[in-house]
Amino acid sequence: MKNFWLNSKPTFAFTSKTSLDIELKFQTIYPNTFPVLFSSARASIPAILELYNKGRNDQIFTAPYSSHCVLEAISRKSTPTLNYKANLSFNYHQLGFVFANLPSEIIVDDRADSFIFNSENIFKHSAISLISLPKVLGTFSGGLCLCQSIEIANELKNIRDYNFDYSFLKYITKSLSYYRKHPFLQLWHGIESVPSRLHEFALNNISEKLNSxxxxxxxxxxxxxxxxxxxxxxxxxxxxxxxxxxxxxxxxxxxxxxxxxxxxxxxxxxxxxxxxxxxxxxxxxxxxxxxxxxxxxxxxxxxxxxxxx
Incomplete structure (x- = not known):
């Protein structure tokens, strides 16, 4: 009998697609946005903090019981805190629900496990919305930043592409972790928060899911x-x-x-x-x-x- 995950189960496929092909495909679904594809949602977080020149002295409110991957990714550049009165906020739409009374300045809307069907009003609180593609579409990997302007999108792409290209190493370690969790999952966790593009081997899977x-x-x-x-x-x-x-x-x-x-x-x-x-x-x-x-x-x-x- 089929096993059902809390989020849809990822599948594997290969292709000759490029990141730009996938980004343009997402733009047809979310026409008022400028999509930027990362290897995962967590990999985009340090890039977003770098975009806004946030450093270790910047405390960022994160929701209680936030996942390890979010806390670790924020910690690459800044300092996560449970202090609601912090000047900055990582706005987590937990499970896809909307929360009231947000802290003053929101860095990003973390919609990691939200299935966005209407992007018309997603920039009400911030200029970037973040999606985890495995959680939403059941892809092998991939994170998507929906940006309010092409300038923000281009800056994120520059940050993403400037780093050493870990995409193949990320792909291999994550693939192997499905068959042998230890030690490959630990290796993947160690490098995944480095901003980088998604390896081409994982792109067709996203393209096929988008057709549905x-x-x-x-x-x-x-x-x-x-x-x-x-x-x-x-x-x-x-x-x-x-x-x-x-x-x-x-x-x-x-x-x-x-x-x-x-x-x-x-x-x-x-x-x-x-x-x-x-x-x-x-x-x-x-x-x-x-x-x-x-x-x-x-x-x-x-x-x-x-x-x-």
Whole structure:
């Protein structure tokens, strides 16, 4: 039986595509943006901080329980902090949800696990939105910066292409980590935060996934529609979430487990407000395009009490 990940599972393919080909393809989907492709979302973070001349003395607010990759990437140039009153902010749209009361100056909108279906209003808080392609499209690797201007995009490309080209080494170590996690995953973690382009071997996979972008969007939308009368979901006009947080019963956990859908437990700011955070450990139900709607629909939702929603 197929295993389902919290995010869609990456696949492998080869091509003669270039980074520019992929960037232009993304621009047809997000016409008001100037896309820049990196080897991963984390690899773009030091480049963004360099673009804005941020250094070690600059403290940047990051969400509590941020992933190691975000903290490590920020630390390459600046200093991450939990201090809400810091002058700078790394605006994480956790699971694809929008949060209120953001700190004053936002460096970047981290939409790593947000499926953006409408880019019209993504530059409300910052000039760059960041996406993790494996988390959103199920690609092998790749991170995308959607930039508000061509000047910002060109500056990021200059920073990306100036560094020693680690793209092949990144590709090899990440590929091998799928077959033998240690020591290749550690090697990949060590070099991945260096800004660089994505190796050509990984580009066709992205191109193929983009051909299915609109069907992926509809499948995710259908899953959310299936759930909206069961679990209150605060939606927005920019993106679909990658997972829905709630308090699962053992019946629900066991039900999804029989379909190899793991209901993970993670900390989530359920207040959707950074000024008054309410951090809770909640179960996450993935709603990406690989999860069949009928499996979600037939779950034993009657076992949920109002206190669990």
């Amino acid at each position: 972008f609109h069907s992926f969007s509809e499948l995710r939308k259908n899953n959310i529609e299936t759930l909206k009368d069961i679990i209150p979901i605060k939606q927005n006009d920019i993106s679909f979430p990658s997972a829905i947080p709630f308090r699962a019963t053992q019946d629900i956990i066991q039900y999804f487990k029989q379909y190899n859908i793991e209901i993970e437990k993670r900390f989530f700011n359920s207040s959707l407000d950074w000024a008054l955070p309410k951090l809770e450990q909640l179960h996450l139900l993935p709603v990406h395009h690989e999860i069949p709607s009928n499996i979600i629909r037939n779950a034993p939702w009657t076992s949920l009490s109002s206190a669990q929603i």
